[in-house]
Amino acid sequence: MEEKERKTQDQINKELREEWDKLEFATQEVRAGEDPYPSTNNSLRVPIYATKSYVYPTMTDMLKHHYFYSRTENPTLYALDKKLATLHEGEDAISVASGMGAIHLACSSILQKRLKRIKPHKIGKFLPQTNSEKIPNFVVHKNQYTGTYRLFLNLYPQMGFMPRIVDLRDINALKKAIDSDTRFIFFETPANPSIDVIDIEKCADLIHEVNGKCIVDNTFASPALQKPLQLGADIVIESLTKYINGHGDAMGGVIVGPKNDLLNIRYFWLELEGQVMSPFSAWLILRGCRTLSIRMDKHSSTAMQIAEFLENHPKVAKVIYPGLNSHPAHEVAKKQMSNFGGMIGFELNSMEESYSFIDNLKTIKIGVSLGDTTSLMEYTSIMTGIDLASWEKKLMEMSDTHFRFSVGLEDPQDLIIDLEQALNKI
Ligand SMILES: Cc1ncc(COP(=O)(O)O)c(C=O)c1O
Known part of the structure; x- marks a missing residue:
């Protein structure tokens, strides 16, 4: 029984x-x-x-x-x-x-x-x-x-x-x-x-x-x-x-x-x-799970607009986003992902410019972690990378001017305006 x-x-x-x-x-x-x-x-x-x-x-x-x-x-x-x-x-x-x-x-x-x-x-x-x-x-x-x-x-x-x-x-x-x-x-x-x-x-x-x-x-x-x-x-x-x-x-x-x-x-x-x-x-x-796919669609479409904006900005040295043709593994991303997500990497030209840029952000919050409704900007080598020795940063190819941007669910235009005004001040 x-x-x-x-x-x-x-x-x-x-x-x-x-x-x-x-x-x-x-x-x-x-x-x-x-x-x-x-x-x-x-x-x-x-x-x-x-x-x-x-x-x-x-x-x-x-x-x-x-x-x-x-x-x-x-x-x-x-x-x-x-x-x-x-x-x-x-x-x-x-x-x-x-x-x-x-x-x-x-x-x-x-x-x-x-x-x-x-x-x-x-x-x-x-x-x-x-x-x-x-x-x-x-x-x-x-x-x-x-x-x-x-x-x-x-x-x-x-x-x-x-x-x-x-x-x-x-x-x-x-x-x-x-x-x-x-x-x-x-x-x-x-x-x-x-x-x-x-x-x-x-x-x-x-x-x-x-x-x-x-x-x-x-x-x-x-x-x-x-x-x-x-x-x-x-x-x-x-x-x-x-x-x-x-x-x-x-x-x-x-x-x-x-x-x-x-x-x-x-x-x-x-x-x-x-x-x-x-x-x-x-x-x-x-x-949270019940709204995952609609959030991921929005994160992805906003991130794509922002990655294109950054790629065309003269003060930005490099942009790394799987949805861009310039990403070295764009074809692999297309094969295994249904969209490209909300995470963007980018680099500026110097540490001085990097500090000035991040300190001038207003709408976008400075903070570790990701995947939030709120956009979070991380200055990688100074924030999560702070404990790494210089040889470890070298191994990871972590540049001193790298940012990791977790694109949130705010209106894309508000985020672009914020990025633009902070870039214009450097
Ligand atoms: C890719 C990845 N995996 C795992 C973790 C660890 O997750 P948790 O913070 O929930 O312990 C993180 C944290 O940032 C992460 O970015």
């Missing part, structure tokens, strides 16, 4: 997913994970389940249910997981406390197999074997978010794993970098802050030849513009803090991928590391 009821619940979930899969993307954004939902009091919205425990009348009832403790499962987060898995066309998803949390959980789970219960006298066997010739390695693109860079280059080597930094715009460089000890390849596309575009399909094909996994950080595109799992990636990461929530008022991350990999992440890594998302944040992010 018990087994039969469990199967019935699994069957219901499977059937719901089949229904959501039949819908168009904009309808999925609104309905997947939420409609139908076993709601309380006929509430249209999924409630915020602010609880740590789930209680049952009998032990037998408890064993029949999915919910035990909110560090690993919560009904508000469940709705968000199902929505994001549907939007990415992935088997399942796990929402966690931040984008960094998602990256660390996903990568750790691949580098370090789930350890069986270790007897104390055998612990030494599991310590990093740093002098072994068979050190597990992973390949990362040379440009990425500085937090991710520090995780890969500062923390993982001390845990016994070896990063290989490669320019993934060059597929032959990737070919040379991988071997049978390569556990995964990780890249953002478009990448932060350089706006490099990497060919997902080609990278995934290559890493699969050595049985490694392809992990893509899709934060700059979101599933509204790009679906890496459909291009051959194994796992996709999003910082939900950015476009998916979209309103700059909550933090979160998600891992989307195969059910079995995610079970290991949820019940081993998440359980032990505790990077759990609050149900309040999940509720806000569910709200």
